[in-house]
Amino acid sequence: MKQKELSELTNQELLDKAKKMKSTSFINALFIGVLIGIVIYSIVKNSFGFLTLIPLFLAYKLINNSKNNKLIEEELKARNLK
Numbered sequence: 001m002k003q004k005e006l007s008e009l010t011n012q013e014l015l016d017k018a019k020k021m022k023s024t025s026f027i028n029a030l031f032i033g034v035l036i037g038i039v040i041y042s043i044v045k046n047s048f049g050f051l052t053l054i055p056l057f058l059a060y061k062l063i064n065n066s067k068n069n070k071l072i073e074e075e076l077k078a079r080n081l082k
Contacts, residue, residue, distance in 0.1 A: 032059050
């Protein structure tokens with residue numbers, strides 16, 4: 001989501017997004033940990049292979065999603081809502 005789209009949201013919509021963001025951040029952290037564990041197990045058991053890249057790609061996507069959360073937090077601070 002772009003900064004421009006965030007600035008067009010109402011205060012209540014922005015607070016709702018922040019509430020949803022908090023609940024998904026724990027789940028994302030859990031998935032990232034599991035995916036990194038799968039990668040480590042795969043490397044130890046079978047060495048580095050093509051199937052090792054799939055969990056790495058998924059972890060990368062989850063980490064990039066957290067950058068969107070930072071934009072939401074910045075908008076909340078700019079509006080003095082948090």
